[in-house]
Amino acid sequence: MATTHAVAPAANGEKEPKSFWSDGYGWKSWLLTVDHKRIAILYLVSVVAFFIIGATFAALMRLELATPKGDVVDSETYNKLFTMHGVVMIFFFLVPSIPAILGNFLVPLMIGARDLAFPKINLLSWYIYVVGGALTLLAAVTGGIDTGWTFYTPYSSTYANGQVALAAIAVFITGFSSILTGLNFLVTIHKMRAPGLTWFRLPLFIWAQYATSLIMILGTPVIATTVFLVALERVFRIGIFDPALGGDPVLFQHLFWFYSHPAVYIMILPGMGVISDVIACFSRKRVFGYSFVAFSSMAIAVLGFMVWGHHMYTTGQSAYASMVFSVLTMLVAVPSAVKVFNWMATLYKGEIHLTTPMLYALGFIGLFTIGGLTGLFLGIMSIDIHVHDTYFVVAHFHYVMVGGMVMAFLSGIHFWWPKMFGRMYPEWWGRFAAINIFVGFNLTFLPQFVLGFMGMPRRYHYYPEEFAQLNLLSSAGAALMGAGYLIIFVYMLWSVKFGLKVGANPWKATGLEWKIQSPPTTHNFESIPVVDEEAYDYGRGHAKHGKEASVVR
Amino acid sequence: MWKNIPLLPESASTIAGEYDLLWWFLVGLTVVFTALIFVGVLVLISVYRKTKDSPPATQIEGSILLELVWTGIPLVIVIGIFAWGTALYMRHSKVPENPVEMYITGKQWMWKGQHPNGTREINNLHVPVGRPIRLTMTSEDVIHSYYLPAMRVKRDVVPGRYSQLWFEPTKVGEYHIFCAEYCGTKHSQMVGRITVMEQDEYERWLSGSTGEAPEVAGKNLFESMRCASCHPVEDGQTMIGGAPARGPSMVGLHGREEELKGGAKVLVDDAYIRESILNPMAKIVAGYEPVMPTYAGQLGEEQIIQLALYIKSLKKKDGN
């Protein structure tokens, strides 16, 4: 098992090796595939498409916000923009990003299986995702929705114009995609690990996926039911959330956040999994405190379900309940801190390679720390009173979601790109874009912390003059960051055709996925491997200098 | 250019100082930890960066001691800031004695304010400096949120119930009122100014404005809505023809503990009066029949506030 499989890059133009890519070329071979790797590629394409849509909304918003007056679009349009931006980015980009793309591709490879437990259900979940996405876009073009991604009642159920019911149904449908993915991963990880691959030999990416899947199957049904009730309320006026009919609008918030807070951990745990793997590889070291990192994922998943009320401090929730939520919020921050410190310790006495994925991983550590610590501000009742629903919150969540998860996503995509496509992206451009995005990101969102403390409310189309300069700065940063994304987009596409071909293990990484050819064949493994080594066993030969041409020496 | 760009919010209330203290403590904490981590990462990558002759990585399994340290320290810190923040919250939620009572109604997309003497204003609020102000707020449509950044207070204004907010301005001046909860198309224009004035100036301002005192408006409503046909408003009053009143007397009602059918007790406050008018069957007063009709749909939030103010003005006469 310990032998390295890295081979010299085949000269361009040589016949492609048989792989899952060459297993059929027609559209049917893709749209009817049950191969987890092809489904991952389907997700890659559709998720990136939704990112582009969401980013277009963001670009328009930042353009509008560059000046205090509403001069680009009118208020109603602006409101629709941020609603669609939030809905698309959360439900159609970030939630499925790492799980559905990298998770789908890697979970079977990493645990030595030929596929996920339920390949057809896997394909089904992609179709559900596409249908949900299509309905959302339909809602957007046939009237739009202006409720904010949080769908607060009674505004959404009674007063809002536009296609709220349709959008609610779309979110409802998309939920099933998430549930089925989670269910598939759970069963696969439980039942299909290769012989010898015990829980504590699993890559931390798998632990993270496991914890994420738990949240997906336990939380998502609740949002599904809740938005469904909103749709019913809107169409039939059933009175569940509308105070004019006797209902309690705050109940909606409880149910909504029961899912949506845990969902923010759906949007970070997989990223943390990626970071663990990437940092271990490019420090050529086993992750420091493996079991603590593993269990902290589980702790986050479980505790994360008990803190949702920190979004509701100003609603009139009982002070006692707020207190309970507040203290639990503080506790859930601790396992995140544990992870950050363990990653840093992993760097210690390592052999650090500052490759593109590593740059993103390091960026993640820094930005996630800022995002997480400002989350603590918000978790404290008295502090949240002032900054709730201001740009401070906007900055907080972009730090964790963009600075955290998007960085992790980019890290993972770069890291496993050669495995997925058998080719390497241009490393110089990779690093350039990474630094570009890091700078642009901070320029965009750091000023928003200040804006929030000064009191600028979020979801504001017009804003007072005194906030103008900082907003302009933020818009400029967004343009810079946008340029970074554009660069990545271009060179990634380029690399699919022209990138340097690589062997099985260009990074000389550990893990079963690197022991098979790149890109893998449809059935992944000739015979199911027997695992006899611990996770991240970089001490054993992998890190030795070799003569093979590979990116990491 | 940057000289006249404010980077800090004004602080103009008694709690702003304490708030900002904790705030800057947290900022400090964040800066320290962020610096620790940024610098730590930079140092580690420059020391252990792979070069031609750097040694291979040393494999380290982990360290229980270290894990305990970096679980324990953050734990202590977060519990500490939780305690601090919660103590502050508790202290700040206690309303001082004798606040100036004002009423706010949120409505897409404006803030309607009512002073104790009936003066009304829209999207503005004039308040005296150095006096605690208590706002009783409700909404006529969706959820809004009354936000006074300079006072560091914010409270959601939820339809169907009263929410309260208090602050004590310390600095004369004009500050923002924002609506902080997204409420539809013109959410960003649901803004206004709060003007903090010296006490005497405030009084002059008040007297200069006209407006029917809310109690008077409430009294008129009480008669026109025929509340008076069931509820006595003077001690010992009987109804037309000397019949006993069908409903309880309103005299001295506000602030009293009322006994309900079934033995439960309830404190009569604005919310209870509002509920009694809109949903009389929710709580039945002991000794009375549930005959009062609901006025939901007939009275607006502002009118209910006027009625409540009128009822409040019906104090028991001294010596009785």
Next chain:
Amino acid sequence: MSADHSHAMPPGVLPPVSHHFEDLAQQEESEKLGMWAFLVTEVMFFGALFTAYTVYRNLYPEAFMLASSSLDWKLGGLNTLVLIVSSLTMALAIRGAQTSNRKVMLGNLVLTMVFGATFLVVKYFEYAHKYHVNLMPGPTFDVAAFGEHGPQARIFFSIYFAMTGLHAFHMVVGLILMAWIYKKAAAGHYTPMRYVGIENAGLYWHFVDLVWIFLFPMLYLLGAHTSGLAGGH
């Protein structure tokens, strides 16, 4: 749990194993675990409604009692019994598969479907009645029917229809599932060696029964101790 599927199965002895599984045991365990995970999801689906129910029942106890009394406990009780019987027949059908008793298996599957359909028919009459007396939440809802408690009673009925509607939807799905299982059973797919399919269908069916076991007292019997078991006006 067990990851030790190291030993290879002799191929071709048992029913075909999907290509990506190592052996039949692994496949069966996966399929069963998948079903359980799905049921956990189902608990949370209904859970949101249970939460809404609990909140409003706590806020408006009288209205809930009053509104509950206008449901016909006899029909609800009858349906409870019907479902319990169908659960029994379901269990017996699986036992038939386990003991390779084809007649028992198929016969009980048919019974299960019959009782499931009975439940839905009864439910249909209940719904129809509520519709006629304007107790279906919506524009036609008769708020005046409960006096001052009208709006709160409407919430009760909203929750009633949401919960029983979701439940009835599960019954419909269950019936379709049963028909499919029956087809496979008749074709001889289930043997004592391999019957996860019917077993999983059974798990689903029992779960739906289980939800009803809670719904019945929660929805139908709230007012019984004050207004007696009058019901159904």
Next chain:
Amino acid sequence: MAHDHTPASGGHGEHAGGHHVMPLSVYWGVFLALVVGTIVTVWSATIDLGALNVIVALVIASAKALLVVLYFMHVKYASKLTWLFVASGFFWLLIMLVITMNDYISRGWLQ
């Protein structure tokens, strides 16, 4: 789990430990208990026990549910993993109920 996956070659008997055939008497016993439980539920609902009515109804319903889960759904003989899944389903339901109600019940407790 405690499964030893004996390759079942002959086509007779159980090939994995989980396949437990329960005696008929158990099924009928459980069935009877469920029917009795239903009757007791209805009966107990007619007596005014105040707040206890709810509790009685819930206790009976939970007992019935437990019987269904343990016997009809065979959890009694299932792997620890299945137990864990079942337990987590109910645990999470409890989280949602308890923490939400925590807000509603404690409104106005503190000041």
